[in-house]
Amino acid sequence: MSYAGDLSPQEAWELLVSNAGAILVDVRTTGEWNSIGVPDLTSLNKDVHFIEWVTEFGPNVHFVSQLAQTGVTPGDNRPIIFICRSGNRSIGAATIATEEGYGPAYNVLEGFEGDADVYGRRVINGWKLRGLPATTYGVGE
Template identity: 55%
Template sequence: MSADGYAGDLTPQQAWELLEHDERALLVDVRTDGEWTTVGVPDTSGTGRPAAFVEWVDGTGRPNPAFVDELRASGLEPGDERPVVFLCRSGVRSVGAAKLATAAGLGPAYNVLDGFEGGVGPDGRRGTTGWRATGLPWRQR
């Protein structure tokens, strides 16, 4: 475990490789329903396993009080040592998700650096880094 309280950070490519090579690994997208709908979602169909979609916060920014319960409903159980890879927009909310999952005995839990869209670039827009910019599979929801 990292000093930050979760298994560590992965680049988008490292996350994809973990998902491809470990059939137990699960990608959990913790963005909001609005983000999934308007921006797109990672497409893990190539791994033979769907991603899980569990909001960390709702569209108003309120924390999801059922977050851990929803993770368990997606097939994660305390102590099962199933790798879980958390993805958000830019790699910030997913750190909180990885920490909470670890505290709940789920994982090892990883954070995807730069998330799905990356941080805001010099042009004031997102999308120059992250899952999608790296060329990893994604689709509109």
């Protein structure tokens, strides 16, 4: 594994609660943020950082520079928790962040929406289904 590890949604929440320096980066697309909702960290007085891993034009070539804009710096040892829809894109984000000296970087298993059932519905698990803080309002609304 080329990043710090995988966390369940509950473990990710607990790390955000217990570590003042820990940040959450949602790497889904703008469309997902605006149509499905986003994690909500207002009860922790923290912001969720939104950086698309893949844009409408393909891989986000500005991902690392946008990560730097969150206030984390390479070598500062601040936990960075990456979340996507189901825990796949966030692996790539955690891997690149680690390669660039950020982190420890973690992937959230299950992601925001979780795994799909046999009918393609995301009703099995995930941040939102597990009742962790979320809002149905997307970015910029």
